[in-house]
Amino acid sequence: MKSSELTGDELVQVLSTLSNPHRIRIIAALMDGREYVSRLARRLEISRALLQVHLRKLEAAGLVEATLELSPEGKAMKYYTICQFAIELTPQALAAAAPTLSYEEARLRDDPQEQG
Amino acid sequence: MKSSELTGDELVQVLSTLSNPHRIRIIAALMDGREYVSRLARRLEISRALLQVHLRKLEAAGLVEATLELSPEGKAMKYYTICQFAIELTPQALAAAAPTLSYEEARLRDDPQEQG
DNA sequence: GGCACCTGCAAAACTTCCGTTGCAGGTGCC
DNA sequence: GGCACCTGCAACGGAAGTTTTGCAGGTGCC
Numbered sequence A, B: 001m002k003s004s005e006l007t008g009d010e011l012v013q014v015l016s017t018l019s020n021p022h023r024i025r026i027i028a029a030l031m032d033g034r035e036y037v038s039r040l041a042r043r044l045e046i047s048r049a050l051l052q053v054h055l056r057k058l059e060a061a062g063l064v065e066a067t068l069e070l071s072p073e074g075k076a077m078k079y080y081t082i083c084q085f086a087i088e089l090t091p092q093a094l095a096a097a098a099p100t101l102s103y104e105e106a107r108l109r110d111d112p113q114e115q116g
Numbered sequence C: 001g002g003c004a005c006c007t008g009c010a011a012a013a014c015t016t017c018c019g020t021t022g023c024a025g026g027t028g029c030c
Numbered sequence D: 001g002g003c004a005c006c007t008g009c010a011a012c013g014g015a016a017g018t019t020t021t022g023c024a025g026g027t028g029c030c
Helices: A008-018 A021-030 A037-044 A048-060 A091-100 A102-110 B008-018 B021-030 B037-044 B048-060 B091-100 B102-110
Strands: A064-070 A076-082 A087-089 B064-070 B076-082 B087-089
Touching: A008 A021, A008 A048, A008 A091, A008 A102, A008 B008, A008 B021, A021 A037, A021 A048, A021 A064, A021 A076, A021 B008, A021 B091, A021 B102, A037 A048, A037 A076, A048 A064, A087 A091, A091 B021, A102 B021, B008 B021, B008 B048, B008 B091, B008 B102, B021 B037, B021 B048, B021 B064, B021 B076, B037 B048, B037 B076, B048 B064, B087 B091
Parallel strands: none
Antiparallel strands: A064 A076, A087 B087, B064 B076
8 A cells, every 4th residue: 555545644554553553562562463453452451441442443544454263272362463564754755645635625615716 | 755764753742643544645635745734734635733733743743844934925835745654564663662762761761671 | 095915823613533431242260 | 062263343532633713923105
């Protein structure tokens, strides 16, 4: 995933998702390889409920991926993996994304003549 | 400013600052060159009070810079400029920033033996 | 003086985010 | 049955972010 492929709204979502210490630590922890929820919670020393909330956000933003698997003993395990992404954060990239913000689109709809 | 030069905490601040449609539009508008507050507010069609709040955040994160100048007529004008920045947002970059989160540092202080 | 412009800020209302708590379901094993 | 694991989620209270409203100061010009 590259920043140039994102709409303004998606970029906002990704940035707000990554602007949280817990979620940065989660990404860092998943760099070692896939992990299931309960074990990840123990490694990060946070509650499982809290971790699930953050994982849901990361998944909604397309930054991690989940696969539900059955362990050899038959237990359901949810494994999370990082989705590779490379987002370039420069004034130029932001300017390119700005026109595709739904905010901006709504404004232009109301005032079509001021485009350009 | 490069992402590799930022601490985890600074990165969080930059990301949360940029995860807002208004502030992305402000950066985009300042790409055309420096601008003073009231005129920028008219261009963006938002209230001056609201713009000031967002400009303060952008300045606190080191993304824009302000200079107070006197116009030829003697009016005080506050001009804002973009600070060039290039932040690389990848899992690797986040993993590099994670150990410098104050959150993480506090955790390691409490439990020194689990480092590594 | 009155108007048009420039600046600043803080209180209040509203919305969203965060983290905990407590509950539900399931499996295998002793 | 009881215990140790795995999963899920919703509700609540408190913290933080967002936006409006209203006020203050200043300049120059008619």
